[in-house]
Amino acid sequence: DAMVIQNPRYQVTQFGKPVTLSCSQTLNHNVMYWYQQKSSQAPKLLFHYYDKDFNNEADTPDNFQSRRPNTSFCFLDIRSPGLGDAAMYLCATSRGLAGQETQYFGPGTRLLVL
């Protein structure tokens, strides 16, 4: 089945130690998104790629970076994780950026910062 895959499902890192989360998709969608979601809060969009075009949200800290080496893969790099970065990180895809487009989510990576 076509899907969005995230690895790892759980990630433990140390304060200040760089960490990379990965996402892959078999849907061949043009757009890939990274969201941060904390408990009982709405998913917060960090950035998205339309093909190779990177779009950063204005309030996304510089500590968060992303790479999309090809259509199928997208990475979230957290350069120096702080305790406040502990959250669920959700990758999503959509065919396009129109208002009617459905987003398909991966199962998420839960990040714990010690």
Added chain:
Amino acid sequence: RKEVEQDPGPFNVPEGATVAFNCTYSNSASQSFFWYRQDCRKEPKLLMSVYSSGNEDGRFTAQLNRASQYISLLIRDSKLSDSATYLCVVPRRGDSNYQLIWGAGTKLIIKP
């Protein structure tokens, strides 16, 4: 005022009952709306899209009230498996694309 607002709940409802909750939005130009369902510690999944006055899918009905700027989600004959958080999503049109504005969700607990 937040752009998309939802009552966080939780709504505690007996199995078999009908439950409804609303989502209010501030952008009167919004044309399409989504309800996503999110189970505990899982990813959001699309439940229903609303492009006109409403949509119905089995036990689930979404209705749009443009004058009062809210969309509602009604669940009939509720099941234990309906327990989840329901997230309202409203696209906001930008210069070249749309940005999805997410509500914080309404938590629903169905009790036997």
